Amino acid sequence: MAQLEQLEQLAAPGSQWWRSAVIYQIYPRSFADASGDGIGDLPGITSRLDALKQLGVDAIWLSPFMTSPQKDAGYDVADYRDVDPLFGTLADFDEMLAQAHARGIRVIVDLVPNHSSDQHVWFQQALKAAPGSPERARYIFRDGKGENGELPPNNWESVFGGGMWQRITEADGTPGQWYLHIFDVSQPDFDWNNEEVREEFRSILRFWLDRGVDGFRVDVAHGMIKAAGLPDYVPDPEAGSMGGGEENVPYWGQDGVHEIYRDWHRLLAEYDGDRALCGEAWLPTLKKTALWVRPDEMHQTFNFGYLMTPWDAERLRDVIRESLDDFGAVGAPSTWVLSNHDVVRHASRLALTADNPQGEGIGPKSKGKPDPVVGLSRGRAATTVMLSLPGSAYLYQGEELGLPEAMEIPDEFRQDPTWFRTNGERYGRDGCRVPIPWDADAPAYGFNDTGASWLPQPAEWARFARDVEEDDATSTLNLYKTLIRLRREHALGSGSLVWEDAGEDAVAFRRGDIHVVANLGTAPLELGDDATFLVQSAPFAGTALPPDTAAWFTRG
Structure with a gap:
């Protein structure tokens, strides 16, 4: 199809492409590195778009590439309207977007609205301002408890370990207020009850929509509103760190978030081309998850119930049935996903023999490590089921190669804040974020031409390299290509x-x-x-x- 025709198809109103799309998640720092500095970048993505066209995906979703100190791999944003120099420039983004659209591939960008970096200009202004000021009101600042405010405002625990509150030193040098951070201390939470915060994000959405993006994946979509009064709460130690197994968590899944997404839905509807919102919302039931995708809210939300289902026939049948029923009841498609940048890769996870809560990760001393042969067999079978299901399917970079979790990363190379905030008790997510292999005999397996890699690549990954798998009719890569082609030919994404x-x-x-x-x-x-x-x-x-x-x- 000619480039003009492809662009017209992308912009066609009423297509609701997101209902049946196969969407490929790119973790930019680990996908392809054009600069050779060991960190993937936007020009690297552009250089590999033909491979994604050949794979057959409909869209790509880019994890954060905006300006950031990189304390949490870009999920700590300092400037929502620019590209971090690690990844390139706005011109590089525009070129990547144009080249993707020329190939009929839509582009979804990651948006992080729950919190910013502590280097964001707003937070720096808040630190210099007085308690009760408009600058502080953009974030969740509170006075501490105790005689001199020396105790945190409540007992909440950070997802990354430790307390969820950090005390600041006021401009005059005295101990001051505390600010809330669900995640790392460098990621202060916005106060979404503040209209100034809401208007700022409307402007941010328009900035990227005006550049031509096709939608947003919304990070921590269930965490932006906190329960009134910020009551004490102790999480279930057996539940995942993002709260998906628990009811009535005061900082997850509050009703007020729905008003935000109705507002965003109206904003996106002003643009041609069926721009889409997909939420990262870890909720205790699929029925509750479906509330995020009612007709006037988000278009999709990730089906974490499906992702976390173990290799058990009855439970898999149940979650498919429940997903189709609950999402269908609100007129939304189900989404299907098996791997992403926050969980153990499914070619390993489906063969684990010990409990591994979300965010725990696998490392050298972990219990219940998977048999790699069993894990790959189950991973391929699980994908064969997933790509036959009606709805939209998400793939995570490298899963089409059958990549397992990188479990033997030496301690000194680990980067995930979880590892540091838990003093090494949890390995975190580094194992699914290692740069992927393209060419078996090239430096860094073709990730770049210098051999540099921000996380070490396992030596055994040469056999998973894309050039090796392309020549093997039985490879995982060719399985994925066949599944995606047949899915499209038989219109399996709908019905x-x-x-x-x-x-x-x-x-x-x-x-x-x-x-x-x-x-x-x-x-x-x-x-x-x-x-x-x-x-x-x-x-x-x-x-x-x-x-x-x-x-x-x-x-x-």
Whole structure:
């Protein structure tokens, strides 16, 4: 298709492309490095867009690339209207956006509205201003408890470990107020009850929409409003750090967030091309998650219930059924995702043999490490199921190569704030953020041409390099290409499914004339002599589906 036609298609109103899209998450610092400094950048992304076109994705989502001190890998934003020099310039962004659109690929950018960097001009102004000032009112400053205000305002614990409050020193040198930070001490939370904060983010949205972005992934979309009075709260130690397993957390999932997204929905609707909002909202049930995607709010929200489901047939059937029911009840598509930059890669996670709460990570001393063969088999099978489901699917860079979690990163190379704030008790998320391999025999496996890498790449990753997998018909990369192509050809992103019975250890359903079956048991599953296979998650002869394998097939 000619470039002009592709751009017209991208801008076509009413297409609601986000309902069935395959969206590829790029973690910019680990995708491709054009400068050779060891950190990925926007020109690197531009240089690899053809590979994503060949993969067949509809859109890319870029994790933060805005100006930041990089205390939390860019999720601490100092300037929401510029590109961090680590990643390039605004001109580099515009070129990347234009080149993506020329290939028919939409671009979603990460927006971090819950908190800013402590280097943001607003927070620096707040530190210099007096208690009760308009500058302080943009953030959540409170007086401390105790005789001299020496105790924090409440007992909340940071997601990254330690307390959620930091006391400042006032301009006159005396101990002062405390500010709230759900995450790192360098990430003060905005006060979203302040209209000035709301207007600032409307302006930020327009800045990027005017440049042509197709939507926003909203970071910590469930955390922007805190319960009135900031009551004490002790989290469940067994729950994930983002609160997805808990009810009534005073800093997660408050009703007031919905007003914000209704406002943003109206703003995006002013622009052509069906611009979309996708929320990162960790909530205790899918029914509650669906409240984020009612017709006048967000267009999508991540289905973390699906992501966190273990390799168990009954639980997988249940979460698919529940997802389709609950999202469908509000007229929204379900999203499906197995990996991202915050969780253990699913080619490892699905074979873990010990509990691993979200954010815990895996390292050299972790218990229950996965068998890599089992993990990859289950990962490929899980993706074969996911890409057959109606709705929108998210892929995380490197999963199309079958990359496992990098578990043996030496302590001295770790970067995640979680590692430092827990004194090494939690490994955090570095293992899923290692720069991905492109060329087996090149420096840094083709990540750049200098061999520099901000996190060390495992030696065994040469066999996962894209150039190796492109030449292997049975590779994970070619499996993904086939699945995405067939998904598009058969319009599997829309429509409904019909459940089928293939036994208690199987997940089985039909999409039109295509049957999808995954064997999560320990014995082969006979599919019948009339099965004609379209795709298999791993090659096998005959019609007996091996354990930890999935297939699409027709009958007759």
